[in-house]
Amino acid sequence: MDFEDNAQEAAFRAEVRAWLDQNAKPRARREAGDPLDERYDASAMQRAREWQKIKAEKGYARVTWPKGMGGIGGTPMQSIIFGQEESKYDVPAGSPFAIGLGMCIPTVMTYCGDEVKQRYVKPAVEGSEIWCQLFSEPAGGSDVAALKTRAVKDGDTWTINGSKIWTTGAQFSDYGLLLTRTDPNVPKHKGLTMFHLSMKAPGVDVRPIKQASGASGFNEIFFTDVKIPDSQRVGEVGQGWQVALTTLMHERLAVGGGQGGGLDVPQLLQLARSLELEDGPAIKNAAVREKIADWYVRSAGLKYTTLRTMTALSRGQ
Numbered sequence: 001m002d003f004e005d006n007a008q009e010a011a012f013r014a015e016v017r018a019w020l021d022q023n024a025k026p027r028a029r030r031e032a033g034d035p036l037d038e039r040y041d042a043s044a045m046q047r048a049r050e051w052q053k054i055k056a057e058k059g060y061a062r063v064t065w066p067k068g069m070g071g072i073g074g075t076p077m078q079s080i081i082f083g084q085e086e087s088k089y090d091v092p093a094g095s096p097f098a099i100g101l102g103m104c105i106p107t108v109m110t111y112c113g114d115e116v117k118q119r120y121v122k123p124a125v126e127g128s129e130i131w132c133q134l135f136s137e138p139a140g141g142s143d144v145a146a147l148k149t150r151a152v153k154d155g156d157t158w159t160i161n162g163s164k165i166w167t168t169g170a171q172f173s174d175y176g177l178l179l180t181r182t183d184p185n186v187p188k189h190k191g192l193t194m195f196h197l198s199m200k201a202p203g204v205d206v207r208p209i210k211q212a213s214g215a216s217g218f219n220e221i222f223f224t225d226v227k228i229p230d231s232q233r234v235g236e237v238g239q240g241w242q243v244a245l246t247t248l249m250h251e252r253l254a255v256g257g258g259q260g261g262g263l264d265v266p267q268l269l270q271l272a273r274s275l276e277l278e279d280g281p282a283i284k285n286a287a288v289r290e291k292i293a294d295w296y297v298r299s300a301g302l303k304y305t306t307l308r309t310m311t312a313l314s315r316g317q
């Protein structure tokens with residue numbers, strides 16, 4: 001594992017810091033919590049959109065994407081460096097754009113023609129349009145290819161019926177990437193087709209799921225006779241599984257290329273010191289101490305796994 005920046009990485013980090021100093025204020029401490037919940041009210045969403053637009057103008061919204069598309073044509077390592085530095089500033093934490101830019105739009109860029117790309121990439125990268133990923137179903141969670149949402153073609157129009165679940169951020173999404181079953185008579189991986197659609201289309205019903213925390217990060221979506229033109233197909237008919245794998249490969253990098261080690265130890269210790277249990281302060285309680293130690297070890301494991309990934313990326317692997 002290599003903990004140090006090489007010369008180019010150090011130069012890029014300095015460049016990013018200088019830009020962040022000009023455009024944002026340093027953060028006092030990192031906020032914890034689920035970024036994609038109902039706390040994304042109108043004003044928080046507005047703030048997130050404004051910050052996204054500022055980044056897109058500089059090419060920092062998607063560092064690895066080409067110039068003119070919200071990026072600078074940078075390396076994955078530069079993208080990670082930007083994320084590390086950005087997390088030290090008081091800018092919207094997490095991002096309602098992560099799924100669209102991390103997974104849906106890269107899939108659209110891989111499979112769709114220029115006209116579609118011209119229409120959707122820029123508004124997504126600038127934060128004016130949000131996307132969600134419509135794969136999981138009550139009957140097809142881990143086994144995505146078992147999904148049942150049907151798409152039936154008549155002329156140039158597909159009719160969609162079925163439901164999805166666990167769709168992150170659908171309640172504020174404009175568009176979705178939708179995996180459907182178009183042929184139930186072939187082996188399950190061969191009968192799937194991908195589409196993109198407007199989440200405001202007639203027949204699309206989005207219902208937020210209330211979590212035990214009180215937040216709503218996920219949704220159930222019901223499709224009743226939703227009409228989609230064939231021009232909104234992503235990839236060939238019956239090739240939906242291959243298209244879905246493209247999305248999931250991007251998801252791996254979007255999720256796994258993060259910061260790692262999300263546990264804020266000083267903040268946690270402070271909480272344990274200030275919290276009184278029946279037998280005294282929580283910090284003195286053996287079970288609490290054991291739990292904190294366990295979290296610390298897990299967090300360190302995550303942090304060094306991420307650093308190992310970063311070392312590999314830095315070496316061009």
Ligand SMILES: Cc1cc2nc3c(=O)[nH]c(=O)nc-3n(C[C@H](O)[C@H](O)[C@H](O)COP(=O)(O)OP(=O)(O)OC[C@H]3O[C@@H](n4cnc5c(N)ncnc54)[C@H](O)[C@@H]3O)c2cc1C
Pocket residue numbers: 099132133134135136137138140141142143165166167168169
């Ligand atoms: C934070 C988060 C965000 C998500 N966002 C989205 C989203 O935006 N869009 C979307 O489409 N989905 C999303 N999902 C859903 C996710 O991708 C999975 O589809 C879902 O979590 C797994 O499906 P399930 O809940 O039906 O579990 P199940 O598939 O029922 O699995 C339950 C348990 O059984 C185990 N299991 C399943 N099959 C087998 C087997 N054959 N052998 C042994 N063990 C098995 C699993 O490992 C698991 O422990 C999200 C999930 C999370 C946690």
